[in-house]
Structures are given as C-alpha cells and as structure tokens.
Amino acid sequence: MSIVAIIEFDEAGVATGSRLGDAATPVLRVDDLGPTRGDGVFETASLVHGNVQALEAHLARFVQSAAMLELPRPDVEIWRDAVRAVAASLTSQGVTSGSIKFVLTRGVEGSGVPTGWVLGTASPDFTRERTDGIRVVLLDRGYRHDVPQTAPWLLAGAKTLSYAVNRAAQREAARRGADDVLFVSSDGYLLEGPTSSLLLRLGSRLVTPRVDLGILAGTTQADLFTWAESAGYATGYELLTPDDLESADAAWLVSSVRHVAPVRSVDGRHRAVDGELTGRLNAALDARTS
Amino acid sequence: MSIVAIIEFDEAGVATGSRLGDAATPVLRVDDLGPTRGDGVFETASLVHGNVQALEAHLARFVQSAAMLELPRPDVEIWRDAVRAVAASLTSQGVTSGSIKFVLTRGVEGSGVPTGWVLGTASPDFTRERTDGIRVVLLDRGYRHDVPQTAPWLLAGAKTLSYAVNRAAQREAARRGADDVLFVSSDGYLLEGPTSSLLLRLGSRLVTPRVDLGILAGTTQADLFTWAESAGYATGYELLTPDDLESADAAWLVSSVRHVAPVRSVDGRHRAVDGELTGRLNAALDARTS
CATH class of the missing domain: 3.20.10.10 (D-amino Acid Aminotransferase, subunit A, domain 2)
Structure with a gap:
C-alpha cells in the first residue's frame, strides 16, 4: 500500500502545489540529480492513526538539510499540505501505521527546477x-x-x-x-x-x-x-x-x-x-x- | 541532445536486453533505491567520433563497484550493447564529442529487481x-x-x-x-x-x-x-x-x-x-x- 504526492514546480523552480498519484507510475527522469548524484534531501515521518507525528520538526529539519546542500528553500506550506494529503489518503484506505517520506532533489541537471515528492507507505509490525x-x-x-x-x-x-x-x-x-x-x-x-x-x-x-x-x-x-x-x-x-x-x-x-x-x-x-x-x-x- | 537506453530485467532481476528511449520521458519510480538512497553505481565514458573510449575498463570498474555494494553482477554483454546503441544513436545525430553514463541501482525497494540505464549526452567544449x-x-x-x-x-x-x-x-x-x-x-x-x-x-x-x-x-x-x-x-x-x-x-x-x-x-x-x-x-x- 503506497501513495505518492508529486510537488509541482513552475519553470522558475517555484513550488505551486501538489497532486496525488500512484507510486508505481514512473515520474523521475534518468537525468535528475537525485538518482544520478544522490543530490537531494529527505525526511521520514511516522503516521499513527491518522496523525503525522512530529511533522513540524521534520519540516524544519528538511528546510535545514536543504540549506546545507544549497537547494531551493522548500515551501513549507505546500509540503505540509502534500504530506497531509498523502496521510489522509493512506488513512482512508485503512492504514493505521505508516511512514511518510518526503524528498527534494536538485532536479534535472541544468534545469534549475527541483524535483519533489511525498511517498506514504504502510509500515511493517515493529512489535x-x-x-x-x-x-x-x-x-x-x-x-x-x-x-x-x-x-x-x-x-x-x-x-x-x-x-x-x-x-x-x-x-x-x-x-x-x-x-x-x-x-x-x-x-x-x-x-x-x-x-x-x-x-x-x-x-x-x-x-x-x-x-x-x-x-x-x-x-x-x-x-x-x-x-x-x-x-x-x-x-x-x-x-x-x-x-x-x-x-x-x-x-x-x-x-x-x-x-x-x-x-x-x-x-x-x-x-x-x-x-x-x-x-x-x-x-x-x-x-x-x- | 540526449538519448537513453533502458536495461530490461525480468521478474527474477536478470537482465534480458535494452531498449532506446527519450531521456525526457520519466522512467524511474519514486520508491527506487537509486533516487531514495543513492544506492547504486555508475560509470561515465567518453564518446569521441563514434568511439566509446576505454569502454572495457569502464565496464570492469562498473562490475567491481557493483560487487562492493553487493548489487547483482551486471551482465557486461547487455550493458556493452546498450552503451554502443546509445553511442551509435548520438553519433548518427551528429554528436562528435559526448559522454555516456551508465547507472545500476538496487531497484524498487523490496522488488529484488535492479534498475539500469545508459544516458548519452553531447559534451560541452572543454578546450x-x-x-x-x-x-x-x-x-x-x-x-x-x-x-x-x-x-x-x-x-x-x-x-x-x-x-x-x-x-x-x-x-x-x-x-x-x-x-x-x-x-x-x-x-x-x-x-x-x-x-x-x-x-x-x-x-x-x-x-x-x-x-x-x-x-x-x-x-x-x-x-x-x-x-x-x-x-x-x-x-x-x-x-x-x-x-x-x-x-x-x-x-x-x-x-x-x-x-x-x-x-x-x-x-x-x-x-x-x-x-x-x-x-x-x-x-x-x-x-x-x-
């Protein structure tokens, strides 16, 4: 059980929103600096009974990691909304324990436009x-x-x-x-x-x-x-x-x-x-x- | 000017061949361990007037890097063919100086099937x-x-x-x-x-x-x-x-x-x-x- 939200950017690299999609649909190009250089940052938050735990702390650390890599500063409101949309979708499908990973890469080389997504997945049992x-x-x-x-x-x-x-x-x-x-x-x-x-x-x-x-x-x-x-x-x-x-x-x-x-x-x-x-x-x- | 060859794998993770495609078409999933963990290896060879320079040395190092990461051993014949196909395509389009990058990732998490591609790009002038x-x-x-x-x-x-x-x-x-x-x-x-x-x-x-x-x-x-x-x-x-x-x-x-x-x-x-x-x-x- 996985669900993804793709962060949408305009041609200037400014985030404009997000849209939900299917994690099994390829969305990344092979010349994106994420897959070719590991050039990006991420966070993984826990989803428990509909609540994304420590979301604000994860968003703050995400912004800090992006700054350390001199990536464009993530628009926290858009990322928060995308995380919540993924969390709501997972929860509505009966997932009570999951993980929400959010990723920002430097994008396709030379484009100046980053790539971003939020991936929600049901968690295994860690008892x-x-x-x-x-x-x-x-x-x-x-x-x-x-x-x-x-x-x-x-x-x-x-x-x-x-x-x-x-x-x-x-x-x-x-x-x-x-x-x-x-x-x-x-x-x-x-x-x-x-x-x-x-x-x-x-x-x-x-x-x-x-x-x-x-x-x-x-x-x-x-x-x-x-x-x-x-x-x-x-x-x-x-x-x-x-x-x-x-x-x-x-x-x-x-x-x-x-x-x-x-x-x-x-x-x-x-x-x-x-x-x-x-x-x-x-x-x-x-x-x-x- | 870019051209890509996607390495094809069967469900057991065995490479079966490759197919040429357009680098601008997304082919990678967001749950691939390449983009999410930088978990893969690569090589970049030079293409000069149709010749992929030091190709055998690059293939040998690719195999060695894969072994160090405990990735499946690349099928050198399939990768060599894919590199040559990309090189021929670039050359036929008038590129006399280019780079050929080949990449192997651990693939979609949990699938046991790696992901591989070869990306050819015209080079800038390094004079x-x-x-x-x-x-x-x-x-x-x-x-x-x-x-x-x-x-x-x-x-x-x-x-x-x-x-x-x-x-x-x-x-x-x-x-x-x-x-x-x-x-x-x-x-x-x-x-x-x-x-x-x-x-x-x-x-x-x-x-x-x-x-x-x-x-x-x-x-x-x-x-x-x-x-x-x-x-x-x-x-x-x-x-x-x-x-x-x-x-x-x-x-x-x-x-x-x-x-x-x-x-x-x-x-x-x-x-x-x-x-x-x-x-x-x-x-x-x-x-x-x-």
Missing part, C-alpha cells in the same frame, strides 16, 4: 524490535567528531539522499549477525545509527550525543526528551564514548517509524533491556497528537 | 580547461587513507550514486574562486578529485596516488600511463602529499570526459602549466581506438 530489542554493532563512521566545523562540505548532519554508506553499514551489521549499527567517530565518540538516534539512561538522566558531532538532530529523540522531563528525568546532550554505552543503565536506538528499540546486545555482548521504561517511552511516542 | 588549465583547492575528504582496509562499509573506492559530498565540495571550490577540488585524506595524503584522478610529473616520472587509499582506479589515468610508458616516461602509484604537489614539475586532473586539465593554481597559488606535455597527453587520449 518485536520495540519489545525484545535489537542487536547492535559499533562501526567506524570514518570522520572525526569535529568535521562539521572543519569540513562542512562533508555534509555531516544533513539528511541527504546519499545513503549508500548507511545501507552498506546495515549490510555489514547483518553479516555480523546483528540488526542495526551505531556509528562511532574515527576519534572514538558515539554518533548515531544509519537511520536512528542513540539514547542512553545513566541513572535518572537520559542522554544523547551532541548534535555538533555531525549527526542529525533527532525528531523522535526530541519528543522523548520533552516527555522525559515531564516524567522527572534530567536530559542532556553529551560527548559519549563506547565506555559510556557499556556502563549505561539502558540504551535505545530511536527513530521516527520504528520508534524506541532497546539495545539488547553490542558487538555480540548481551546487555539488559529496561522493558518498563521502554514501554513508557513507546507509549509516550504513540500518545503524541502533533 | 579552455584542457589548455589554460584549472584552479584547484585542496579539501579534506574526512577519511584516513587506510579506511578501505579498516572500514570497507564506507565504500571508499566504489563509484556510487551517493555523490552529494562530491557536489558540495565542488560548490565549496566555486565559493573559493576555484574550478575543481583535490581531496586530501584526513591524515594528509593526496587522493583524487570529485570526478577526476590526479597525475603529477616528477622529472621523467608520471605518478598518481595509490589506489589502496580508497580512490577510484582511473580509467583515463591508466590509458595515460600506457601512453607514457611508450613515450619513455616511468610511471608509478605512490603515497603523495601536498608537498609533492607543490614540488611537482606539473600536475593535472584527468577524467573520462574533460580529459587532461592542467592545474594552474592550488589554493590560490599559481603554478606553471606544462603546455607541451598537456597537449601530448590530450592527443594520446583522442587517438584511442578502444
């Missing part, structure tokens, strides 16, 4: 990952923790279409008998997963790696911090190392669609899952109304 | 770059020189569709008033350009960085080495540093379509262009018959 947890391996991301400051052209922290490395890392995890990856900077700091943020519980504190390490500001992690503060936890953005992960009371990879997945092993070493807090975190995400 | 030369800036690639051995999931040395960083680096070069980039590893070794290889003349030797540094094995550089050896130059693959570039008798960025572009400045510092040898190198490339 097992959310309760039993996931096996994680630590993999070198290759970059020092300070590249966003020293080498901004590496686009660390932008959510680009150039995800071949993220996909290769996930294949490496599978090869090692694991479910997912936690990237580590070349100088030894915990970063993020290929499609998730890291969350640790250290006593009564919930912490996540600092965003200035060239990682995405997690939309799901931000909502969890909001809930955690209301529930009496302190929260913090920190420089964290594999030793911190080893000694943490609990660890999770959190993301828009899979939500909160407890880490039940790291590099093959078992670790305890905090089932009670995991359940509360996932319930908090499900209870969101925006 | 100025080939004679007057180009201004180059050195930019950090972020990775240590040994990541191909320590972290193969970073795909260093595979020609993937995830080129957003290469494009951002080229924008950074333009911002600094330069034409192109030479990447340097985070530990200080010269690597390659975003779409080119580095060639240095050190006395009577032509040298290029070692391929085990996670750079592409240059098809154009290989042909130049073959010519150079016949012309009495020694050749070598070496660990090179910015100091080597500074002291080199001449430097070029070489690539399939632009061919040999002499480096006339590095980070704003002028350097002499060896016009005579540059001319001989470009003539050697033009004279290729395979």
Whole structure:
C-alpha cells in the first residue's frame, strides 16, 4: 500500500502545489540529480492513526538539510499540505501505521527546477524490535567528531539522499549477525545509527550525543526528551564514548517509524533491556497528537 | 541532445536486453533505491567520433563497484550493447564529442529487481580547461587513507550514486574562486578529485596516488600511463602529499570526459602549466581506438 504526492514546480523552480498519484507510475527522469548524484534531501515521518507525528520538526529539519546542500528553500506550506494529503489518503484506505517520506532533489541537471515528492507507505509490525530489542554493532563512521566545523562540505548532519554508506553499514551489521549499527567517530565518540538516534539512561538522566558531532538532530529523540522531563528525568546532550554505552543503565536506538528499540546486545555482548521504561517511552511516542 | 537506453530485467532481476528511449520521458519510480538512497553505481565514458573510449575498463570498474555494494553482477554483454546503441544513436545525430553514463541501482525497494540505464549526452567544449588549465583547492575528504582496509562499509573506492559530498565540495571550490577540488585524506595524503584522478610529473616520472587509499582506479589515468610508458616516461602509484604537489614539475586532473586539465593554481597559488606535455597527453587520449 503506497501513495505518492508529486510537488509541482513552475519553470522558475517555484513550488505551486501538489497532486496525488500512484507510486508505481514512473515520474523521475534518468537525468535528475537525485538518482544520478544522490543530490537531494529527505525526511521520514511516522503516521499513527491518522496523525503525522512530529511533522513540524521534520519540516524544519528538511528546510535545514536543504540549506546545507544549497537547494531551493522548500515551501513549507505546500509540503505540509502534500504530506497531509498523502496521510489522509493512506488513512482512508485503512492504514493505521505508516511512514511518510518526503524528498527534494536538485532536479534535472541544468534545469534549475527541483524535483519533489511525498511517498506514504504502510509500515511493517515493529512489535518485536520495540519489545525484545535489537542487536547492535559499533562501526567506524570514518570522520572525526569535529568535521562539521572543519569540513562542512562533508555534509555531516544533513539528511541527504546519499545513503549508500548507511545501507552498506546495515549490510555489514547483518553479516555480523546483528540488526542495526551505531556509528562511532574515527576519534572514538558515539554518533548515531544509519537511520536512528542513540539514547542512553545513566541513572535518572537520559542522554544523547551532541548534535555538533555531525549527526542529525533527532525528531523522535526530541519528543522523548520533552516527555522525559515531564516524567522527572534530567536530559542532556553529551560527548559519549563506547565506555559510556557499556556502563549505561539502558540504551535505545530511536527513530521516527520504528520508534524506541532497546539495545539488547553490542558487538555480540548481551546487555539488559529496561522493558518498563521502554514501554513508557513507546507509549509516550504513540500518545503524541502533533 | 540526449538519448537513453533502458536495461530490461525480468521478474527474477536478470537482465534480458535494452531498449532506446527519450531521456525526457520519466522512467524511474519514486520508491527506487537509486533516487531514495543513492544506492547504486555508475560509470561515465567518453564518446569521441563514434568511439566509446576505454569502454572495457569502464565496464570492469562498473562490475567491481557493483560487487562492493553487493548489487547483482551486471551482465557486461547487455550493458556493452546498450552503451554502443546509445553511442551509435548520438553519433548518427551528429554528436562528435559526448559522454555516456551508465547507472545500476538496487531497484524498487523490496522488488529484488535492479534498475539500469545508459544516458548519452553531447559534451560541452572543454578546450579552455584542457589548455589554460584549472584552479584547484585542496579539501579534506574526512577519511584516513587506510579506511578501505579498516572500514570497507564506507565504500571508499566504489563509484556510487551517493555523490552529494562530491557536489558540495565542488560548490565549496566555486565559493573559493576555484574550478575543481583535490581531496586530501584526513591524515594528509593526496587522493583524487570529485570526478577526476590526479597525475603529477616528477622529472621523467608520471605518478598518481595509490589506489589502496580508497580512490577510484582511473580509467583515463591508466590509458595515460600506457601512453607514457611508450613515450619513455616511468610511471608509478605512490603515497603523495601536498608537498609533492607543490614540488611537482606539473600536475593535472584527468577524467573520462574533460580529459587532461592542467592545474594552474592550488589554493590560490599559481603554478606553471606544462603546455607541451598537456597537449601530448590530450592527443594520446583522442587517438584511442578502444
């Protein structure tokens, strides 16, 4: 079950609206810089019982990623409307749990007109990952923790279409008998997963790696911090190392669609899952109304 | 002037042939892992007076990149035929200088069927770059020189569709008033350009960085080495540093379509262009018959 909305642009590259279509109908040209260069940005939001979760945070990050790639600034109103139209269409067809991906590419080379679409898809069942947890391996991301400051052209922290490395890392995890990856900077700091943020519980504190390490500001992690503060936890953005992960009371990879997945092993070493807090975190995400 | 050949696959993902089409007709779905994840590989060959230059070397590297991404092995006969059909079509329409890009993506997510196409386009005139030369800036690639051995999931040395960083680096070069980039590893070794290889003349030797540094094995550089050896130059693959570039008798960025572009400045510092040898190198490339 998939539905797509194509963003319409005029000849000057200004977005004018969107129209719903069928995801199985080809709409992209082979000379579009999205498919030929991974030259574009995206977001993936969760659709739960008709509500697109954290939509405004996703739109804000979409605008920020576009700025980092010097793409035309997305017209947030048009994108929001397109996302809602896709969400409404999926919901009307009985989808209660889905994902909404929105993508902006630099468009056909030389045209000056970007390409954009919103793709909605029914989600698989993540109950097992959310309760039993996931096996994680630590993999070198290759970059020092300070590249966003020293080498901004590496686009660390932008959510680009150039995800071949993220996909290769996930294949490496599978090869090692694991479910997912936690990237580590070349100088030894915990970063993020290929499609998730890291969350640790250290006593009564919930912490996540600092965003200035060239990682995405997690939309799901931000909502969890909001809930955690209301529930009496302190929260913090920190420089964290594999030793911190080893000694943490609990660890999770959190993301828009899979939500909160407890880490039940790291590099093959078992670790305890905090089932009670995991359940509360996932319930908090499900209870969101925006 | 563009022409495309679409590679046809059966339901099992086996290539069965190709058909010519119009590049302006959309053929890609929005749920193809090429446009959504930059998850694929490509090559770009030069078409000169009907001859696709270094085609076998490009096909071999295409197969190698596909293997690094664990994509289905391209059927070289079908791809070669498609490339030749596009080349013949462009040539019959009067194009004497063009580029032929061939692309393989992992296909629509979950389908197990890859997507492939060959795009032929008339080339712009590169006379100025080939004679007057180009201004180059050195930019950090972020990775240590040994990541191909320590972290193969970073795909260093595979020609993937995830080129957003290469494009951002080229924008950074333009911002600094330069034409192109030479990447340097985070530990200080010269690597390659975003779409080119580095060639240095050190006395009577032509040298290029070692391929085990996670750079592409240059098809154009290989042909130049073959010519150079016949012309009495020694050749070598070496660990090179910015100091080597500074002291080199001449430097070029070489690539399939632009061919040999002499480096006339590095980070704003002028350097002499060896016009005579540059001319001989470009003539050697033009004279290729395979």
